[in-house]
Amino acid sequence: MKQPLTQKICFLGAGSMAEAIIRGLIDTKLLEPIRISAVNRSNAKRLQELSRRYGITIPQAEADKDRLIRDADIVVLAMKPKDAGAALASLASLLHNEQLIISVIAGISTDALMKMFGKELPIVRTMPNTSSTIGLGATALCFSKQVSEEQRRWAEAIFASVGIVKIVDESLIDAVTGVSGSGPAYIYYVMEAMIEGGIQLGLTPETAKELTVQTVLGAARMVQITGEDPAELRRKVTSPGGTTQAALEVMASYRLQEAIIQGVRRSAERAVELGQQLDPSRDQ
Ligand SMILES: NC(=O)C1=CN([C@@H]2O[C@H](COP(=O)(O)OP(=O)(O)OC[C@H]3O[C@@H](n4cnc5c(N)ncnc54)[C@H](O)[C@@H]3O)[C@@H](O)[C@H]2O)C=CC1
Numbered sequence: 001m002k003q004p005l006t007q008k009i010c011f012l013g014a015g016s017m018a019e020a021i022i023r024g025l026i027d028t029k030l031l032e033p034i035r036i037s038a039v040n041r042s043n044a045k046r047l048q049e050l051s052r053r054y055g056i057t058i059p060q061a062e063a064d065k066d067r068l069i070r071d072a073d074i075v076v077l078a079m080k081p082k083d084a085g086a087a088l089a090s091l092a093s094l095l096h097n098e099q100l101i102i103s104v105i106a107g108i109s110t111d112a113l114m115k116m117f118g119k120e121l122p123i124v125r126t127m128p129n130t131s132s133t134i135g136l137g138a139t140a141l142c143f144s145k146q147v148s149e150e151q152r153r154w155a156e157a158i159f160a161s162v163g164i165v166k167i168v169d170e171s172l173i174d175a176v177t178g179v180s181g182s183g184p185a186y187i188y189y190v191m192e193a194m195i196e197g198g199i200q201l202g203l204t205p206e207t208a209k210e211l212t213v214q215t216v217l218g219a220a221r222m223v224q225i226t227g228e229d230p231a232e233l234r235r236k237v238t239s240p241g242g243t244t245q246a247a248l249e250v251m252a253s254y255r256l257q258e259a260i261i262q263g264v265r266r267s268a269e270r271a272v273e274l275g276q277q278l279d280p281s282r283d284q
């Protein structure tokens with residue numbers, strides 16, 4: 001097991017991504033719940049739910065909120081891009097350069113974050129995904145030049161505890177968003193369709209779901225364990241003139257692969273748009 005971290009970490013924004021990471025950190029024992037806190041703009045009920053579920057610290061009063069942020073060694077920005085502008089401006093006075101800032105926000109560059117804070121801080125920009133909840137996340141990281149070696153190790157340890165980590169150049173983070181940040185939703189979308197197809201053919205919803213889940217799990221593990229390309233594994237399923245070929249021909253006629261490629265590209269493009277909407281330098 002990895003050495004547990006002793007730093008204090010505060011999540012700003014207590015939504016699905018924050019919960020996925022919090023749960024992963026606790027389940028893998030990388031951080032004790034007592035070292036984890038979460039604050040939200042509103043919705044005290046949501047914070048209480050997280051506190052009950054994971055034993056993490058939440059503010060009891062408005063003043064606590066500022067203290068939790070100021071005292072944290074690591075501050076994770078986990079609000080929606082549309083809320084980031086207002087949130088980050090009000091945060092600036094609480095943050096100091098001994099803290100590591102980790103952003104999971106899609107589209108917002110480290111430069112834009114620094115402009116919003118009005119100061120240079122060590123920032124790790126990340127693109128995780130919700131599979132971090134069960135330790136199967138896929139996260140890309142990039143670092144601003146202010147991030148120390150030790151802080152890099154903290155960030156890598158946090159995301160390695162909830163899945164795989166890839167270090168990429170910041171120019172590629174939006175591409176990662178298109179592939180693995182939004183990616184789980186594409187797979188769920190395909191699964192929904194497989195289940196529906198099974199139901200239309202008379203399977204019960206439960207049986208269609210169980211068969212679909214095991215099929216997706218098995219297919220992903222086959223790629224991982226055999227090391228073979230998905231295209232090669234697909235060929236092995238596809239007997240000439242058989243059922244799979246017939247199915248794939250119909251899917252190709254609907255241009256399924258092209259639709260997915262264009263979806264990946266659009267997600268990355270949308271990340272850029274979200275960042276541009278918030279980049280303070282655009283007003284100059
Ligand atoms: N959900 C996902 O699969 C992924 C999300 N992300 C990024 O994670 C971020 C959060 O996404 P979700 O968790 O899905 O959103 P969400 O809507 O579930 O959670 C966002 C939370 O931020 C809170 N919030 C809003 N303004 C705030 C403020 N001023 N101070 C503190 N908290 C504030 C909201 O109350 C809400 O609880 C987004 O920036 C998104 O781009 C990144 C990778 C994957």
Ligand SMILES: O=C(O)[C@@H]1CCC=N1
Nearest residue numbers: 106129177181182183
């Ligand atoms: O949909 C979104 O904007 C976020 C970023 C990646 C996954 N969810």
